[in-house]
Amino acid sequence: MNAMLExxxxxxxxxxxxxxxxxxxxFLGKRWNGVILGTLSTGASGFADLKRxxxxxxxxxxxxxxxxxxxxxxxxxxxxxxPPIAVSYRLTAxxxxxxxxxDELSAWASRNLAGTQSPAH
Amino acid sequence: MNAMLExxxxxxxxxxxxxxxxxxxxFLGKRWNGVILGTLSTGASGFADLKRxxxxxxxxxxxxxxxxxxxxxxxxxxxxxxPPIAVSYRLTAxxxxxxxxxDELSAWASRNLAGTQSPAH
DNA sequence: CATTCGTACTAGTAAAAAACAAGCGACTCT
DNA sequence: AGAGTCGCTTGTTTTTTACTAGTACGAATG
Numbered sequence: 001m002n003a004m005l006e007x008x009x010x011x012x013x014x015x016x017x018x019x020x021x022x023x024x025x026x027f028l029g030k031r032w033n034g035v036i037l038g039t040l041s042t043g044a045s046g047f048a049d050l051k052r053x054x055x056x057x058x059x060x061x062x063x064x065x066x067x068x069x070x071x072x073x074x075x076x077x078x079x080x081x082x083p084p085i086a087v088s089y090r091l092t093a094x095x096x097x098x099x100x101x102x103d104e105l106s107a108w109a110s111r112n113l114a115g116t117q118s119p120a121h
Numbered sequence: 122m123n124a125m126l127e128x129x130x131x132x133x134x135x136x137x138x139x140x141x142x143x144x145x146x147x148f149l150g151k152r153w154n155g156v157i158l159g160t161l162s163t164g165a166s167g168f169a170d171l172k173r174x175x176x177x178x179x180x181x182x183x184x185x186x187x188x189x190x191x192x193x194x195x196x197x198x199x200x201x202x203x204p205p206i207a208v209s210y211r212l213t214a215x216x217x218x219x220x221x222x223x224d225e226l227s228a229w230a231s232r233n234l235a236g237t238q239s240p241a242h
Numbered sequence: 243c244a245t246t247c248g249t250a251c252t253a254g255t256a257a258a259a260a261a262c263a264a265g266c267g268a269c270t271c272t
Numbered sequence: 273a274g275a276g277t278c279g280c281t282t283g284t285t286t287t288t289t290a291c292t293a294g295t296a297c298g299a300a301t302g
Contacts, residue, residue: 021223022176024230025155031259031289034146047250055143058290063251084298087250094233101225102142108222109145112215152260152288168279179261184280205269208279 027072032057032065037091038106040075041099044090074098148193153178153186158212159227161196162220165211195219 027033032054039045039053051062066089069075074095080086091098148154153175160166160174172183187210190196195216201207212219 020230020234021159021227022156023234024226025149028146028149028226029152029155031150034150035143038142048248051250058292059251060253060291061289064289084249097233098226098229101222101229104222104225105145105149105219106142108219109141112218113141113144169277172279179263180280181262181282182260185260205278 027068027074030065030068032061033069034102034105036062036065036069037074037095037098038102040089040091040095041102044088046086046088050089069095148189148195151186153182154190155223155226157183157186157190158195158216158219159223161210161212161216162223165209167207167209171210190216 035054036050036057039050045053047062047066050066051057051059054062057065066075066077070077070089073092075089076092076095078088078090080088156175157171157178160171166174168183168187171187172178172180175183178186187196187198191198191210194213196210197213197216199209199211201209
C-alpha cells in the first residue's frame, strides 16, 4: 500500500485551494474591510460619506483601511479638481468582481443570522 | 420638493443592506475565521488536522476561534466515544450554506490576486 | 473681518486582539 | 522509561484597533 503517496497528493490539492482563500482573507479578515467594500458597492463615495455609512469606524481606521485597499488595487482614489476639492473612492474592476461574493455573504447573513444569534463583539 | 423624505428612505435601504453584511463580517472580519471555515469545507477535521491545514495559526487562536464558531452555530463540535477520545469539528447547515460565498472569494482571489500582488502581512 | 462647519486626513496614547511560548492530562508507540 | 500526538489552557508579549486631539483648507454665516 503506497499510502504515503496518496495523502501527499490530496494535501497538495487542499493547500492550493486554501491558499487563494487565505489570500482573500489577508485583507477581508481585518476589521472593517468587508463592510467598506460593501458600502462602495453602491457607488463612489467621499471620506465623510464612508465615515457615516460604516457605522462605528474611526477616522484613523477608515483612512488606514482605504490606503491599504487602494494599495491592493481593489479601490481607486481620485481627487476632484474643481472647487471644492473633494476626494472620491470607488471600486476598481477587481473590486467590482468581488461583489458577487459579498452579495452571497449578505444573503447568507440575512437568512442565517436573522437577529436570533447576534454574535457579541 | 420633499427631498428630506427621499434621502431618508434611501439611507434606510442602504443601512438595511449593510447591516446583514456587517453581521457576516462580525466574525469573518476577525483573523482566521474565513480560512478555518474554508478548511472545514472539505469535511470534518480534528483540532490537529485544522492546526496543520491553517498554516500559521497558533493553538490558542484555533481553540478560541473554534469555540466562537461553535457558539455561533456555524461549526459543530462532536466527541468520539471510543479510545482514543477524539474531538471532531464540522460545518453545520448554516456553515455549509456559507460555502458558495467562500467559493466565490476563492475564485476571485485566484483571478485577481494571482501572485502579482501579495499584500504584505 | 471672525466664527463655524465640513472635509480628509495625521499623530499619539490606551485598550483589545492576536501572537508567542510553555504547560497540562490522557493516550499510544518504541 | 522516553517521545510523540491530542485538545486544549495559561500567562506574557507584540500587534492591531480604538480613541482622542489635532492639522490645513475651503465654504458658509453673522
